[in-house]
Amino acid sequence: xxxxxxxxxxxxxxxxxxxxxxxxxxxxxxxxxxxxxxxxxxxxxxxxxxxxxxxxxxxxxxxxxxxxxxxxxxxxxxxxxxxxxxxxxxxxxxxxxxxxxxxxxxxxxxxxxxxxxxxxxxxxxxxxxxxxxxxxx
Amino acid sequence: xxxxxxxxxxxxxxxxxxxxxxxxxxxxxxxxxxxxxxxxxxxxxxxxxxxxxxxxxxxxxxxxxxxxxxxxxxxxxxxxxxxxxxxxxxxxxxxxxxxxxxxxxxxxxxxxxxxxxxxxxxxxxxxxxxxxxxxxxxxxxxxxxxxxxxxxxxxxxxxxxxxxxxxxxxxxxxxxxxxxxxxxxxxxxxxxxxxxxxxxxxxxxxxxxxxxxxxxxxxxxxxxxxxxxxxxxxxxxxxxxxxxxxxxxxxxxxxxxxxxxxxxxxxxxxxxxxxxxxxxxxxxxxxxxxxxxxxxxxxxxxxxxxxxxxxxxxxxxxxxxxxxxxxxxxxxxxxxxxxxxxxxxxxxxxxxxxxxxxxxxxxxxxxxxxxxxxxxxxxxxxxxxxxxxxxx
Numbered sequence: 001x002x003x004x005x006x007x008x009x010x011x012x013x014x015x016x017x018x019x020x021x022x023x024x025x026x027x028x029x030x031x032x033x034x035x036x037x038x039x040x041x042x043x044x045x046x047x048x049x050x051x052x053x054x055x056x057x058x059x060x061x062x063x064x065x066x067x068x069x070x071x072x073x074x075x076x077x078x079x080x081x082x083x084x085x086x087x088x089x090x091x092x093x094x095x096x097x098x099x100x101x102x103x104x105x106x107x108x109x110x111x112x113x114x115x116x117x118x119x120x121x122x123x124x125x126x127x128x129x130x131x132x133x134x135x136x137x
Numbered sequence: 138x139x140x141x142x143x144x145x146x147x148x149x150x151x152x153x154x155x156x157x158x159x160x161x162x163x164x165x166x167x168x169x170x171x172x173x174x175x176x177x178x179x180x181x182x183x184x185x186x187x188x189x190x191x192x193x194x195x196x197x198x199x200x201x202x203x204x205x206x207x208x209x210x211x212x213x214x215x216x217x218x219x220x221x222x223x224x225x226x227x228x229x230x231x232x233x234x235x236x237x238x239x240x241x242x243x244x245x246x247x248x249x250x251x252x253x254x255x256x257x258x259x260x261x262x263x264x265x266x267x268x269x270x271x272x273x274x275x276x277x278x279x280x281x282x283x284x285x286x287x288x289x290x291x292x293x294x295x296x297x298x299x300x301x302x303x304x305x306x307x308x309x310x311x312x313x314x315x316x317x318x319x320x321x322x323x324x325x326x327x328x329x330x331x332x333x334x335x336x337x338x339x340x341x342x343x344x345x346x347x348x349x350x351x352x353x354x355x356x357x358x359x360x361x362x363x364x365x366x367x368x369x370x371x372x373x374x375x376x377x378x379x380x381x382x383x384x385x386x387x388x389x390x391x392x393x394x395x396x397x398x399x400x401x402x403x404x405x406x407x408x409x410x411x412x413x414x415x416x417x418x419x420x421x422x423x424x425x426x427x428x429x430x431x432x433x434x435x436x437x438x439x440x441x442x443x444x445x446x447x448x449x450x451x452x453x454x455x456x457x458x459x460x461x462x463x464x465x466x467x468x469x470x471x472x473x474x475x476x477x478x479x480x481x482x483x484x485x486x487x488x489x490x491x492x493x494x495x496x497x498x499x500x501x502x503x504x505x506x507x508x509x510x511x512x513x514x515x516x517x518x519x520x521x522x523x524x525x526x527x528x529x
Binding site: 006007008009010011012014015039040041042043047066067068069070071072073075076077078079082084085087089091096097099100101111112113129131 | 271345
């Protein structure tokens with residue numbers, strides 16, 4: 001963990017599988033085994049049918065930007081060198097919406113509806129953050 | 138059923154501390170000043186206060202046990218909310234319900250915020266709620282550098298702009314109108330004139346929100362005293378009645394800083410053309426139609442929230458609020474004045490209680506140069522769907 005000073009996610013029994021999968025380079029999301037609906041954020045029951053039978057399945061990693069912002073204020077000392085940086089919400093092909101950075105994208109190309117794909121950024125020996133970049137090809 | 142509570146509770150006293158930035162007083166000292174002012178306003182003694190409704194607790198404000206101990210009160214009913222601005226309405230509603238059902242005699246709603254002393258709570262490494270595993274309450278995701286309530290408001294406004302073509306210069310009409318109100322209020326922290334050009338020149342904080350789209354970071358206290366309508370009739374001030382109420386909305390199609398269905402977090406992205414009946418229940422409870430509302434008061438932590446509340450309560454249709462607020466419509470003397478004391482954007486951030494005190498002043502006819510002519514019915518309403526209608 002040495003040298004990584006940015007905040008890290010709190011990992012609990014409901015979301016641990018997501019972070020373990022990301023560290024393996026796989027975007028895996030909760031999906032109900034009963035009604036087959038994907039959902040986000042991870043939880044103990046399916047918000048659609050209320051089943052306890054939650055599974056984890058690999059997602060496409062593709063989606064579109066549903067909204068975005070560029071942060072100009074140095075709230076976090078550890079992010080100061082990154083300013084301005086982009087954070088977006090991405091509507092994944094599976095129908096759920098996740099929040100993450102957009103990388104490899106000039107600020108003037110950010111827009112609602114931009115097609116993106118996941119990339120995995122191994123930031124420490126134990127943590128990998130999924131981020132998104134404009135879809136190629 | 139709700140009509141049974143119409144006009145059963147009343148606000149009988151209001152008091153504020155001074156408002157400012159970097160005030161030397163502790164939170165308890167500011168609260169004491171406001172508490173004494175409210176008792177004096179109502180003609181009550183501290184021994185008359187048997188209940189507390191606390192919106193913002195420690196560290197930003199004060200907790201109920203501190204207040205009771207420090208002010209020498211004998212308290213028999215307490216409500217204290219989570220330390221978030223969003224619970225302003227519920228804190229007042231709980232006080233009104235408690236006196237209406239006889240559980241409380243006189244409730245002191247004690248509200249103090251020392252943002253300049255505790256500003257770490259507004260985002261960054263020390264905003265511990267932002268680390269919530271399912272996402273922060275305003276969509277904070279600290280590991281991606283998204284923090285602070287402003288981040289959530291920015292995500293919502295960015296999508297709103299993309300959907301409806303709204304510009305930052307149109308959004309500027311909101312803070313410009315509230316500054317015009319504030320300049321009629323000597324107590325307001327912000328007294329400098331603000332033009333649309335000034336807004337456009339203010340620095341970008343979290344795109345598309347500029348500095349002047351964000352409320353001021355200030356210190357201050359406000360106390361509102363609530364009792365039953367029967368008791369209110371014997372007190373010093375003409376009562377201001379709680380005519381109607383409706384509660385906060387939550388669910389997968391809700392996001393605290395967006396209208397339902399805008400498409401933030403898990404919102405569907407499908408907006409209804411007009412509000413559903415459950416979203417307008419306050420008018421029926423009060424037996425006062427929206428058309429009779431003479432002034433709107435709202436939690437304006439960020440300028441987009443004013444657009445969103447106007448659409449949420451059907452003052453205009455989805456996507457039309459930015460056009461609707463142009464040309465002074467919500468400013469002094471406008472068709473629907475909003476936050477006539479200057480709101481969180483220009484008076485002070487007392488979590489909306491400064492605006493609730495202003496509603497009482499307006500309904501008593503004590504608002505001086507800001508007075509809404511013959512004010513009879515005013516509405517408090519938020520972008521997250523709760524509301525209280527006050528009448529004289």
